[in-house]
Structure formats: structure tokens, C-alpha cells
Amino acid sequence: MRYKTLCFGSIFIFLAYHSYVAIPENIEEPWKVRIIDAGMKISSLMATLLENMGLMKFEEFFAILMGFQDTKPVSDENITVIDTDFSGIPVRLYLPKRKSAKQRPAVIYIHGGAYILGSFKMLPYDSVNRWTTNKLDAVVMAPDYRLAPQHLFPAALEDCIFVVKLFLQDKVLAKYGVDPTRICISGDSSGGTLAATVTQLVCFNDSQLQKLPLTYILTCEHDILRDDGLIYVTRLTNVGVPITHEHIEDGIHGVISFATAPFHLQLGLRLIDKYIIWLKENL
Numbered sequence: 001m002r003y004k005t006l007c008f009g010s011i012f013i014f015l016a017y018h019s020y021v022a023i024p025e026n027i028e029e030p031w032k033v034r035i036i037d038a039g040m041k042i043s044s045l046m047a048t049l050l051e052n053m054g055l056m057k058f059e060e061f062f063a064i065l066m067g068f069q070d071t072k073p074v075s076d077e078n079i080t081v082i083d084t085d086f087s088g089i090p091v092r093l094y095l096p097k098r099k100s101a102k103q104r105p106a107v108i109y110i111h112g113g114a115y116i117l118g119s120f121k122m123l124p125y126d127s128v129n130r131w132t133t134n135k136l137d138a139v140v141m142a143p144d145y146r147l148a149p150q151h152l153f154p155a156a157l158e159d160c161i162f163v164v165k166l167f168l169q170d171k172v173l174a175k176y177g178v179d180p181t182r183i184c185i186s187g188d189s190s191g192g193t194l195a196a197t198v199t200q201l202v203c204f205n206d207s208q209l210q211k212l213p214l215t216y217i218l219t220c221e222h223d224i225l226r227d228d229g230l231i232y233v234t235r236l237t238n239v240g241v242p243i244t245h246e247h248i249e250d251g252i253h254g255v256i257s258f259a260t261a262p263f264h265l266q267l268g269l270r271l272i273d274k275y276i277i278w279l280k281e282n283l
Contacts, residue, residue, distance in 0.1 A: 024222055026250045028267050036258055036265075059116050059149065066113075070121040079133050086143075086163045092120045094133040094140040095176060103179035105283045106139040107132050108164060110198075112189025112254065115156055116148045124257045128272055135276050136283065139176045141167055145194070160194045164202050184283050186216075186275075188256050189225070196232070210239035216278045217243065218271060220251025244282075246274060 023030045023037075047061035073081040073092060080095040096104065109132070111118045111125050120126065120142035129140045145159035164185065166172060173180050187195035204211045215236060219229035233245045251267065259268025 024250075027222070027252065028250055029265060032258075032263055032265055033252065036263060062117055066117055066119075066122060069123045070119065071123050071126045079130060081130075086166045089159050089163050090120075090144040091163060092126075092129070092142045092144075093176070094129050094142075096133055096137050096139070098137065100137065100177065103177050103182075104137060104139055105182035105184070105279075106141065106167075106173075106176070106178040107136070107279065107283070108167065108183070108185045108195075109140060109142045110145070110160055110185070110187030110191035110194045111142065112187065112191040112257070113147070115153075115190045118147075118191075119144050122257075123260045124268075127260050128256065128275075131272065132276060132279065136279055138279075138283070139178050156190075157194060157197060160198050161202055164198050168202070182283050184279060189254055209236060210241060212236065212241045214242045214282055215244070216246075216275070216282070218246050218248065218251075218274065220248045220253060220255070223251060223253040225253060244278060 023033055027033055043062065043065060047058045050056050050061055051058045073083040075081045078097055080093075080097055082093045082095065084091060084093065107129075109120075109125070109129055111120055111122070113119075118125075120129070121144075125142065129142055132138060133140050141163070143160060143163040145157075145163075146155040148156070168180070168183070170180070185195045185199050186192070199212065200206045200209070203213075217229055217233050217236075219226055219233070223229075230247075233243065236243050248267075248271065251271065255265055255268040255271060257268075258265045259272055
């Protein structure tokens with residue numbers, strides 16, 4: 001009995017030691033953030049162990065965990081949700097049911113996941129896209145691009161470029177009643193990088209940033225990508241691109257992914273609100 005207690009205690013101390021992280025004082029709901037951080041670190045340790053044992057790849061373990069958040073394309077009284085594909089690339093469409101006398105705006109939302117994880121099926125992304133459709137009376141299209149390491153760069157970018165070009169065809173926009181002058185390409189984390197790159201390559205010349213349209217960038221203080229976002233803001237500002245930049249002093253990376261069950265981070269809901277409000281005012 002003493003041996004079992006000692007083993008259990010040692011394991012607990014080991015996990016606590018490797019999962020502890022100092023949380024900045026201005027972080028909202030710090031206890032939730034600690035739980036999320038600890039869960040990610042413990043999952044990473046488990047994934048490393050399984051890979052070293054030859055049982056499964058590191059990213060496969062995380063894909064299984066994230067797969068528990070997958071949702072079905074469930075329609076409701078306001079929205080028709082369809083899973084289909086654009087020449088083999090999976091997409092999920094959110095189509096308002098209410099009849100409209102005029103063409104609707106559209107939002108193309110590219111999910112994050114460090115290019116190796118994620119899907120439009122995940123509850124956080126499905127929720128954001130449903131919310132966008134309802135609040136803006138907009139058509140939303142969300143693609144699932146190929147993921148690394150099975151599909152290396154530039155596979156993800158090629159897929160996003162392809163589905164955006166297809167969606168922007170006149171016959172496709174007409175089919176879904178979309179106004180071609182009111183289309184937004186957006187995303188978070190790696191999806192934000194893809195959204196920015198696709199906008200440059202598909203709609204404008206990459207060497208002429210000054211031709212980019214009105215742009216919204218949201219950066220977070222406690223984010224590994226913070227400086228990249230701030231540099232991009234500076235570059236666009238310097239060439240005269242009309243830009244709205246919001247910097248969240250208590251923000252953390254990937255918080256949108258934790259705005260739904262089981263975490264319900266208020267910070268995530270607040271950032272989604274900011275995104276929706278900007279779209280409503282500018283799209």
C-alpha cells in the first residue's frame with residue numbers, strides 16, 4: 001500500500017512540476033487558464049511517450065483528442081449547414097434560411113491549428129461560424145486544408161487558394177446569393193496567416209501591399225505570435241492600408257478555441273464579439 005501511495009505521489013509531483021506555469025497577473029479567469037495549460041502539457045508528455053514507444057505519432061494523439069470536439073453539420077431554424085467539397089477539398093457552408101431581397105455578405109473563415117491540427121468541424125469554429133451567420137445574415141464558408149506532416153508546405157496554402165478562387169467565381173457567388181463586393185477572408189493563428197497570404201495572392205499582387213483592402217488585426221499581449229502581428233500591422237500602416245488594430249493586453253494565444261465547452265473562457269467570447277462587431281460595421 002505504501003509503495004502504491006509513493007508511486008502515485010511521485011507521479012503527481014512529476015506532472016505538477018512539468019505542468020506549472022506562472023500566469024500573468026492581468027489574465028482573466030487564471031484558474032481556467034492554468035487547467036488548460038496543464039492539460040496541454042500533460043497531453044504533450046503523453047503524446048511524446050506514445051511516439052517513443054512506437055504506438056502512434058505525436059500529432060495523431062492530439063488529433064484524437066481534438067476529434068472529440070468535432071460536430072455534425074446540424075441545421076437549425078435559421079441556418080442551413082452543409083458539408084460538401086470543392087473539387088475534393090472539404091468545406092462547410094453556413095447558409096441563412098431567411099429570404100433576402102438583396103445579395104448577402106460572405107465570410108471565408110480559415111481555422112488554426114499550427115498547420116498540423118484543427119478542422120472546421122471543431123465546436124469552437126462551428127460556433128464562431130454559426131454566430132457570424134446569425135449576426136451578419138451572411139454566408140460563411142470554412143475549408144479544411146491538408147495538414148502537415150502528411151502534407152507539407154505549400155499544400156495548406158494551395159488548398160486555401162483553390163477553394164477561395166472557386167468560391168469567388170461569379171456562378172458560385174450567384175448560387176449562394178453573395179455580394180461580390182462584400183467578402184471577408186479571415187482566420188485565427190495559422191489560419192490568420194493563411195487568410196493574409198491568400199488575400200495577397202488571390203486578390204492582389206504580394207509585392208504591392210498598399211493595394212490590400214480594409215484589414216482587421218487582433219493581437220494578444222501574451223501570445224507567441226504577438227510580435228509577428230505587430231510587425232504586420234506596422235507594414236500595412238506604413239504603406240497606407242486602412243487598418244483596424246486591436247491589442248488585447250490580457251489576451252493569450254488560441255483563446256477562441258477555448259470559448260466553448262468545457263472551458264467557456266470569457267476572454268474568448270470577448271474577442272469573438274470584437275470580431276463580429278467589426279464585421280458588422282465594415283463588411
